[in-house]
Amino acid sequence: MEINGNQEIKSNKQYHPQMHSAEHILNQTMVRMFNCGRSFSNHIEKKKSKCDYHFSRNLTEQEIKEIELKVNNVIQQDMMVKEEFYLKDEAETKFNLSKLPDDAGEKIRIIKIGDYDACPCSGQHVSHTIEIGTFKIISTDYRDNVLRVRFKLL
Numbered sequence: 497m498e499i500n501g502n503q504e505i506k507s508n509k510q511y512h513p514q515m516h517s518a519e520h521i522l523n524q525t526m527v528r529m530f531n532c533g534r535s536f537s538n539h540i541e542k543k544k545s546k547c548d549y550h551f552s553r554n555l556t557e558q559e560i561k562e563i564e565l566k567v568n569n570v571i572q573q574d575m576m577v578k579e580e581f582y583l584k585d586e587a588e589t590k591f592n593l594s595k596l597p598d599d600a601g602e603k604i605r606i607i608k609i610g611d612y613d614a615c616p617c618s619g620q621h622v623s624h625t626i627e628i629g630t631f632k633i634i635s636t637d638y639r640d641n642v643l644r645v646r647f648k649l650l
């Protein structure tokens with residue numbers, strides 16, 4: 497299966513590893529379900545987090561339930577989260593590096609969550625998805641072509 501989506505570059509910020517790992521899975525789930533891009537803006541915190549997507553409408557209750565099911569299914573499969581390093585030239589052929597900073601250097605760090613997701617990232621992650629807990633969407637809203645998804649972990 498082709499792994500799709502943009503990169504997520506995290507720098508100069510301390511992220512909550514469980515929340516941030518959930519964000520990776522949520523992004524890949526959104527890409528697969530709606531063929532949208534990964535979140536272009538997000539705020540990750542221990543208690544609750546939010547991700548913003550370029551979108552054309554709000555989500556239905558049914559879709560929210562389906563996202564929760566898919567994300568929790570990945571978590572429950574206890575996938576390994578691994579970092580791999582690629583030379584930039586090779587990474588460019590395998591991943592979307594369009595948002596990579598110019599000063600990213602020749603070695604690109606790719607975070608892989610089992611065979612579900614892969615994207616460049618410099619943040620901190622759990623080593624097994626089971627550590628994330630249970631993913632729950634608190635609410636969504638839609639405005640000016642931006643879908644905001646708020647979520648927490650139980």
Ligand SMILES: [Zn+2]
Nearest residue numbers: 607617618619
């Ligand atoms: Zn990350």
